[in-house]
Amino acid sequence: MNWLLVWPILIPVLTAALCLLAWNAPGLQRTLSFLGTFVLLIGDLYLFAGVWEGGVQSVQMGEWPAPYGITIVADTLSATLVVLTALIGLGVAVFALGDIGVERETTGFHPLFHALLTGVGGAFMTGDIFNLYVWFEVMVIASFGLMALGCERAQIDGGVKYVILNLIATTVLLVAIGLLYGVTGTLNMADLAQVVPQHAEQGRLIVIAALFLLAFGMKAAVFPLYFWLPASYHTPPAAVSAIFAALLTKVGVYAMIRTFTLIFTVGQAYTYSAILAVGVLTMLIGVLGAIAQNDVRRVLSFNLVSGIGFILIGLGLGTVLGLAGAIYYTVHHIVVMSGLFLVAGVAQRVAHAQGLDALGGLYRSQPLVAVLFFIVAMSLAGVPPLSGFWPKVILVQASLEAEAYIVAAAALVTGLLTLYSMSKIWSLAFWRAKPEVAPQAAPGILDPGPLGAGRKAVLLTPVALLAVLTLAIGLFAQPLLSISERAAVALMAPDAYITTVLDEEG
Template structure:
């Protein structure tokens, strides 16, 4: 009898005894919702007529859950939920702060708008071969990566969205898609292998995979453990995922090959998960090591943003051009990581949200340009202003946004990053940010002049090659992305406040740790 009592006491010491409130389920709702809808879509994969509608319902529910989660985090601070009733760090924790909730909401909104565009871009064959289940599975992995509080669990969610992205990449089985998918797969395999090696090394040092537990133990192990080696491994692994120089050549070799809506999803979302992971590990878990590598990260940032901008200038294919602009934007975000101050990190967070919107919109714009002009090549596109003044106006707004010009969203995060660089006397980083913006302006200005203002051969305007309903959905998706881009440019204060809160939470992780280990428990 005494032995049974002792066993019960031991179990209770490691278990959570209080029931989980209904509001706490918001923490995992962004993972559960797309997973359930993806399973439903897979079960009814032969009912292709309804797949788009069901996916829109699921993604609408996902955006609603993420908006409610962000509101709750802003009201109450970081939230945590540990699986299996085990107390952390024994159970796998999902921990949500302002950074994770903001990125999750941005990714869900982008996916919802892409699903609207997919109603016209994905035909019966694409639906039959699983576009919508792959999309929902990818969003499960993306949401899980932003919300997990366990670094091995982060690796698992990486694998979930990478596997589903392979399926989206080869949808259509064209030669160019298979070639792009091979390059994409090999480099992602290398990156995930490095990630796994680093995580095994981390577990050997810390004896835990819970991020909050690592954050509170790191200072005590810094004198004896090789944390610089760990930080360098994560920098390389996540830098490859984010397409940072010199491990970024896989992106322009693959992002132009899939269907345009898939390219939009990839350009808007996937590199941001690499940036998020760099912010989470280097700023929150290994801040001293990040500071020691700040000059190296700064040089990588400069090379990435300038290589991307120069690569965009050299392209005539609009999809390849936008792929290089994705890379240039990654360099801008890495500049905030290199600076490491609250303003610099907040600028990187704001720019990541802006990049989700603008890069998705630019890829969708490339698809609409091809329908009007019959090509992705700037050598063949011309006279699009006559064919669609509305699309021309949208293109002008997006060009200003990606170059960092007012009144669009790209201006303010660059202002924040330039201010942070000047405050740190990093004039070289300031110059690179401004130069990359200038080169980007030339690249997109060239695109606009050639594709929209140049007179078409023979003086005849190009004719629309899509059905009216398809044009309506295409323009509607672009307008839906352009509105927040303009609103964030005109009224940036709410996002700046959230970005500052997210940056402060990374730099001072006490709130994050307190959500997982309340009152110093664990």
């Protein structure tokens, strides 16, 4: 039994528990939080190395043989994503040292943060569809807590919409799982992959697949189910919205990629064309919404929605190249979105303003913040040689090969509009002189005191590391491309996944 497989779940749970014990000692909680994410990253890197060398690994919880017990599986895609979870977790944990005030730390920020990482890690690693629902709920309840923590008016308002729509989404997921169990009689994903294609009632299974698409689509914030995201993501502190933006929607996307390549290979012509249409609309509507907004982090929220569309078209094309592009884009998007939300939080804090109409002059007053923002923003826009360029090239090439010319055109238009929306933030918030409006107290940020040099260094170090990371995966694209290709090939032909899970007891 390979204990490294439960590492992405076990370490955050332990950290959360220890942070709970240190409830009244924020200093101790900070140390634990940092150490927890650091240890998590090291273990996840070992896990990834093991999967890269030895292929798919699985372990049965409680030693119950495969289709009956709960399975934990790691293939290239899940191993890559847990490494990224730990990496962003570490970055945000460092950022939170300077961003989250003592009020929030003594009301449970650190335990909730690590509970969130537990849910995300569990959702990436599980091989059981009901267990996936449970991890979704762990993740969602932790995110509810983080969203409402601090109880500012905007947070409560955003939280209400976030909570209600996510509750509906998880209930739809539960209904879909119940129906799938009623039709097939199994919940193990590898077992489902064998049962579903040979099942007699394909019509019912396609209806169930559509329900899964609806549930995961709400989680992933795709058009037309994304409205909870720009209503809420800009209200909590920057650290919280960065971890949300990096990971939560990606779990929905991951679940969609996993179920629609492994289980619902029936009726692919129908489901994949639906995913493709949804993807195109998501990226266009998302970026158009971004252009109209004023609050910097709302602009970024809409760009986040737009990026989900890019990942979906990679899945919807149904080719190895498309999936490789989608996985590459997911990795890029996790790094860049967290970096953008963090640097936007710093910019809003130093300028004491949230809206683009009140910001300005940051290039002159905060050159380092401006340079970091420029790197991650241009990376999101897909300017070569940064990390956003390569997955867009791959996705456009994949859609041209699949003769989906509308998709390719939509991707290019979205890229252009993303560049426009990023340069709008750049020119308004950073480049122009500070406008002559009265500075407002930023209502979404509980200000834990003035921003000294030490605190600013704590805030900017993770942003700088993320910016270096996006430069690195842009300049040296080949390693990540090999990882994405191998993950995509394994997703398109999941025989190794199925045999590893089902033969594990033998």
